[in-house]
Amino acid sequence: MDKEKNKEGGVDRLINQTTSRREFLKMGGKGAAGAVLTVSLVSFLSSCTTTGLGAGKKRVWATASGAVIHSTARCSGCRRCETNCTMSNDGKAHPYIARVKIGRNLNFGKKGPTAAYWMNDGQIGNLKIDGETCHQCADPYCGNACPVGAIGVDPSTKARVVDEAKCIGCGACERACPWGMATLDPEAKKSKKCLLCNGDPQCARYCPNGAIKFLPWAEAVKLYQAHGQDHI
């Protein structure tokens, strides 16, 4: 988005639509190294998120173009998405760091095994598969937690992406994500999180059951909310 359009569209448009973090910071008069906005500026931007102001500074994120969504009804648990993800993005088969998480809940659901495991989620339970995908949060826990500003916004998809050159492998993002999606690669010592594969997520493209979809963000949010996740 060019600056002229931003001016014409006003601040709301600037925040809620597609401006990248870098562009926004330029407009706010901050250099790339700043990576934060002052509270006063955030207060001025009334439609901006007002939570998590913490140390008095707030970073503002362009909304992602979309998010990857998993359908438990259609999923058959083959986990091809996990190896498609890491083979395409990391050149190896590595489900542990896959940006879409099917395997970890496969047998016993999100809760893990309980005494009533056979009635609870999972293949060894009621057969329900609790797949998890990155929400590309409006206000991403991973990005906000990163101490070195290594998580930014992809210029084309607006996905929250890791700049591996900057990432120091501290795992702050992994600890911050409420859904456990960002994962520290124990081999590369870098954070791995969903980067939307330049707008063509490989997990979705090759899902043999069409159980993973890449949806526009607003639709994805509706689906998350339909599953009781109102935080988005």
Add this chain to the structure above:
Amino acid sequence: MGSMTGWTGKVLRVNLSTGAITTVDTGKYVNYIGGQGLGYKVIFDEVAPGTDAFDPANKIIFSVGPLTGTGAVCSGRTTVTTCSPLNPYSAVADSHFGGYWGSELKYAGWDAVIVEGKAATPVWIRIEDDKVTIESARRLWGKGTFDTQAEIASIMGKEAHVACIGPAGENLVPASFIRTGQSHHGGGHGGVLGSKNLKAIGIKGTQSVKIASNAAEWNKVLRENLAVIGANNQHVVPNSPQPWAEYTAATRWTAAPGRFWGAAEPPVETGTCDPKDLNSIGFRTLKSVFDLGPLAEKYTVRMGGCSSCPIRCHSELKIPALEKFGYSPYVASTCVGFSGPGAVMLKGSKDVVEKDDGPLMAKALGAQITNDLGVWCNYSQIAKDFDYAYNSGIIKKVLSPEEYTAMRFDLLEAKDVSFLTYFYEAIAFKKGEFSHMADGIAILAKRWNFGDDYWNTKKYSVWSKMGYPKHHSNETDAQVGTLISIVKNRDAQNHSHMNFIGSGLPLAKQREIAAEIWGNADAIDEPLNYTPITKAKIKFAKWSLVKLALHDSLTLCNWMWPMTVSPLKERNYRGNLGLESQYYSLATGTKKTEAELDFDAERVLHLHRALTMLQMNSKDMRKDHDALPSWIFNPKGGFVKGSDYMDRADMELSMDMFYEELGWDKATGAVTRATLLKFGMADVAAALDKKGLLLG
């Protein structure tokens, strides 16, 4: 070690007698590929011929291969190799399970686990990446397979994958299995784990499987693979007319508009599944309806299967009526995993919930009980053995009157499926004389003094004195099926030939393709219109065995591989037989053509032969091992249209030609010195020579 790709480079060795946990370099086994080849080599190197299956000196090897866990299509299988308790010589046999355990083993950094010795008290093995420990199984012993998996996952974490035995394995039932996940088991080896006091192996891995090549090259092969793949058993023609399809045939491509995963929430339509639609491959096989009939559709939650496999051949069902019998309503299995356990209802099964649902309920309940208790149906043989023993009056003779009453055969007679609980619990908990029902053909027939009619009647389908039943033998593919059935020490479980002849393509098309691969269209006969042996049939039989060894070693699923044909008219239905070697080359960095990799797989086959000769102390395999059952032959000689009869003279000639093609001695079927040396197996030749078993 450590620098390999494809393979992890490390084999884990756990000695349960001493508690020693050590590592072996995988490089030692690379000539044998991995999986089955690795398993055979360990038995050859380390287990003395004549070792009883339940002797602590026997070893059991859980092995995967260079493609397992890479994301190669259908690469989720594990091969389990040991001296078999079902074989009268405790000869080597491999069983296999799918699921996620094998891939997880790779992700933990291991190509195989060799278990040796015997623990003093029950234990389980815990593998978390490089950290391996032997844990007490005191609290797990006696539990079913599902409770065991839940208990271990509650200790290791929900991501853990567990392979375990149920009470049947603990009680040394020869026909018992090793289970992982909801619906996967490898038959026949559960008792070996029990004999070692080993309840389970749990794995959690955080590592990667690396490939020598790059993602672009790898994904190119993957896309080609997804282009040529069909439905289950590589059936490439749909079961009902579809807008994209030229042909229709009685295949496992059972998806269709109006056919649903009926118990999914919301129900999911399987649909037309155009072969070019990569996002509906997983719907092609609606196996629940194929295995259990149309009533199963409404119970189908989904189709499941193994890691990395887009073809979902396991039916996952919610059948509320199972709770009446004390079991979870959620049951999953496939094919003989349903039909085998249910076939015990010799007199039929009466309705449970609705009209004519008895057979479905018998299969579902039978699967559920055996899944939990760990009893293996021995590829349906247990029901045939029961049929013989029950209907011939033997059971009445060998059981005490009290035991006979307690077995509730009245329920069997009343067609009440709850009989299945009595049947399988007696076996798994080793209750009384009846429990020997699961001793397997060789031991049971001797114990209960079965007559010649048992061995010689087609109905009981006993293939061999080696103690195994027919499995895609003469009834499906004439001489080819017969020849592939004589080699192993258990049922043949070969699908290289079955996938091809069952693909659904018209016979003329199949013959066209057969001529390209095996040199002549006469490699295949019209179903049940058999003709004399030909050179192309011999080549087809050898090819089928070599491909099976290849797949069980790489590991790829032989219920899908090889990709001989495709569903694509524009390719004239040709598949791609080079895919295995392309994956192998990219993964390991060692470039091999299809022929070169098949050569390695053939080595595995020769090792199996030599090992069996050593274990049987025989160099006349034709007589001692490969003897054919009498019931396959036409008493009048010749072939009869509409019958699966074989001709004895033709079959003797077939065996001559088959042995020659394999480089085995024409008269005896013994693997020769020249062949072993050709394959670089001087150590194997020396071992045979030492025992006076080497010809040539």
